[in-house]
Amino acid sequence: LRFDALASIMCLLVLGIGSLILLYCSRYFDDDEPRLGLFAAEMVAFAGVMFGLVVSDNMLLLYTFWELTTVLSFLLVGHYAERASSRRAATQALLVTTAGGLAMLVGIIILGQMVGSYNLSAVVEAAPHGWLAGVAIVLVLIGALSKSAVVPLHFWLPGAMAAPTPVSGYLHAAAMVKAGIYLVARLAPGFADSAAWRPIVIGLGLASMILAGWRAFRAFDLKLILAFGTVSQLGFLTALVGIGSREAALAGLTMVIAHAMFKACLFMVVGVI
Secondary structure, eight states: OOOHHHHHHHHHHHHHHHHHHHHHHHHHHHHOTTTHHHHHHHHHHHHHHHHHHHHHOBBBHHHHHHHHHHHHHHHHHHHTTTTTHHHHHHHHHHHHHHHHHHHHHHHHHHHHHHHHHOOHHHHHHHHHHHHHHHHHHHHHHHHHHHHHOOOTTTTTTGGGGSOOOOHHHHHTSTTTTTTHHHHHHHHHHHHHSSHHHIIIHHHHHHHHHHHHHHHHHTTOOOHOOOHHHHHHHHHHHHHHHHHHHHHHHHHHHHHHHHHHHHHHHHHHHHHHH
């Protein structure tokens, strides 16, 4: 495990906003809400797993937490299990993020074997080059970008708005979708100069920012507007932290904090409405 500046900022978001969302849940749900105890357990478990993800230095441990967030998000998005829209949205989110995660696992194994260590800090420090390392980085980025809903793997996030508002406010503004941003920020110092990095990270990030912003203008449902706004912001954040310089990383972290605070707040206001 490693608790450095980046991990501490992410922990503050995951645990701080998680606490506020749990307080919000106490008024959002009625006492006769079905499966409320199970929902509470899943939310707390998600916060714990997300905390584990951002403090993991071992890549295999990080991957374990990564897939646990996928499973818990499936359960949380599908909370209203009697609704077909909720079941469909939960399944779609599960399939996209699991497929991305499996691609990421292959990339992690290639990098770990090339460097001789599965510690993320050692991999970034050694930063292997060559075509095999390039393939590994592309596979890891597929996992990161699918989790952070960057174009063309963004379509699961607007669908996930079928979830209760506290889930949208926490998973889709402050926590789960930030996991991909976090991983890109972790890898950028070592791999920003590799051939495949900039076209994928900055190109797809900017495309996501523009396309989702345009889609947000055409939406009428309040949660859908916020969802496309989130995809747009995530694209902007991916491009920013992916540049690889210290100044861009600081700017990216400032935006990560700002986005988590204002977007979680906006989702909670929509929940009140």
